Amino acid sequence: MWADLLPVGRDAATGGYHRFAWTPPELECRAWFLDEARRRALAVEHDPNGNMIAWWRPDGTEGREAVLTGSHLDSVPGGGAFDGPLGVVSAFAAVDLLRRRGVTPARPIGIGVFVEEEGARFGVACLGSRLLAGAIDPERARGLTDAEGRTFAEVMHAAGLDPQAIGPDEGLLARIGCYVELHVEQGRALHEPVGVASAIVPHGRWRFDFAGEGNHAGTTLLTDRRDPMLPFAGMVLAAREAAQRNGTVATVGKVRVEPGGVNAIASAVTAWLDARGPSDADVRRTVAEIDAAARAAAVAHRVGVDLAEESYSAVVDFDHALRDRLGKALGGVPVLPTGAGHDAGVLSARIPAAMLFVRNPTGISHAPAESAETGDCLAGVEALATVLADLAGGYGS
Template sequence: MTAVSDAATVASRLRAIEGVGRDRRRGGYSRHVFTTAERELREWFAERAAACGLDVEPDGNGNVWAWWHPCPRGDAPAVVTGSHLDSVPGGGAFDGPLGVISALCAVERLRASGFRPARPLAVVAFAEEEGGRFGVPCLGSRLLTGAIEPGSALRLTDGDGDTLADVAARAGLRPERMGPDADLLARIGVFVELHVEQGRGLVDLDSPVALGTSIDPHGRWRLSITGRGDHAGSAALADRRDPMVPAAHAVVAARQAARAASHDGARATVGRLEPSPGGSNAIASRVDVWLDARSADGNVVRQVVAEVCAAAGRSAEQEGCELEVFAESWSEATRFDPLLRARMRGILGDLPELATGAGHDAGVLAAHVPAGMLYVRNPTGISHAPAEHAEPEDCESGVEALTRVLSELAGSTGADGADGTGGNGSW
């Protein structure tokens, strides 16, 4: 590999986008799919990919692909890497962009070294991975693979009541064509995603990089509680049907149910709660509560959710309110491809391995193609918040690891066009 110039460092690439999507109210970044900030990042990605000599091709689901088409095996299954550019509300600078930037840096280094892949190599920026605008995580990869029914996805609404269909159309997509793309999926031979670690496992293991092993089962549910709006100063307590009361019981029940199942690694969180109309001197007429639940055991997740819903239901009945529960997303346990993981270990040596409770596009793709992950150390252990961080030296270690993996998986052609993969026709 060639020496790393400042222009090709992860830190310099992150500095180039550090002003995009800053959230002055929450801190951190709010970069939601098809908003001005996220579109600016898409344009930046396309420009950087083109500067790397890649062919940029948006797909019909809002994902953006940048292809390195080699000869002579341009029709071979591709080696794909990348991540996402969107964020949670008030998120950190690394979740998502680190994987995209590291992928571009890896391609730059391969090209500068004279490497010529024996099969196509692509960098992808997936859409709406966080679900920060439409509520469903990994929406771009779910649509691509058919993990979500297109009609259901297109009916999703954002906080302003705009549907995904309307927003996608304004962004230049054709909603009637959104959904599974078997031809594009068939082009992917293997997918490797680099991501900042969302925890402190690598701090405790004293390593800058780790291999991913699995993703815990996880899901999101919306509890919609309907009561009766009224005046906070004149409505007698005995006459109230206040949906905020069962909403509060749901928040407390989430902590209690997760604590009771903590031996199974259960986590349950209410991170979003929206009262309507939302006045400080008004009793809400409806409160929507979003519950996130995870565990290494899917049955434990379902039990935790059942307990939270039961607690909210009992409180709603006592308060004279009505409760409806909507399952917005669900992901079973993901085990990353063991053969790919073994091959990556052979390339990178004795790296530690980590399971995670955080979802990723790699987890969606893993049901269809060999998929794997690399994690870069986060010294704070904090993610989905402004304090999320990765040191420049650790980011460079991540790029070096990804570069080595891509080099081996994509093979190489010599001056005579011979396949340097040794005849490995899979990946």
């Protein structure tokens, strides 16, 4: 399975992945998922938001609360191979392992794939799970645009889905008893093959729009310029300084400059800020300080600036009973928080959720060097199979 997925959407020059929601590489990954489900005779359910679930429903499990696992198949621009797909491949492998051992679950087990988890195409992370859980207004979601100006609604329609039907699926949520997501660890905090997540720290995304005046790079005096690149640069430096003061992290990793000519002063700059920290207050204070610095720099250079919050997730403290049950089933593996957002964090507002982490030896993520050792991945499959058997009331040999 891993070998089949590895080349899909991979940049031959950098080794990074470009699997954005409903683009050809991501659609190929979705087709792979459907093929793997068919090979195992798993029934696939499509919710109105583009999410997919492959169900293992042995006789006698109808009407019982299900155990859901899985992750996502999309990527950030130039991302790594493991972020998302490891959880999906491991879920299929865990089901295979349980079947080989003659274990039959007493509750349905589902393998889910959530759309647009990274937010790389439409700007809102965990969009599929947010829609399912009712954490984003469907009208706002329909109007989200990609870099080419195509709306989420238009892209969904082109994929054969009805954008007017998106939103919370209360019937589906009512059928799920809990969700366990396996994911590669996105740092260097895990020193054993497998761990359990305790919490997700607060995090969000903000958009800064700087409006200046386009002009000629060679004939416009410095004193006559209204260059939005200057307050933008000040904002980037302020982000580092504010993060250091408040014990948070703040990153500007995406910027759009108009008109983008080498010999032209920019007329507008749009920049996206990602901020995360140990508490809501720390993150909010960091963003407020960055905003104040950006506005002061904008005034100094006669440039306009607007700030918009595109998404925010407060601290997620995973269900303690479920978290402790996973730890007990796995014999006391490490428990650690994470600064990365996940579908499990979004869904935790509606259903008990938990996460398993697989060790990442480099600590690098969202980049081609993201990695996990084969032995650790297999330990993750064993751990997930153990957890699924425990939660689903498995019986047999």
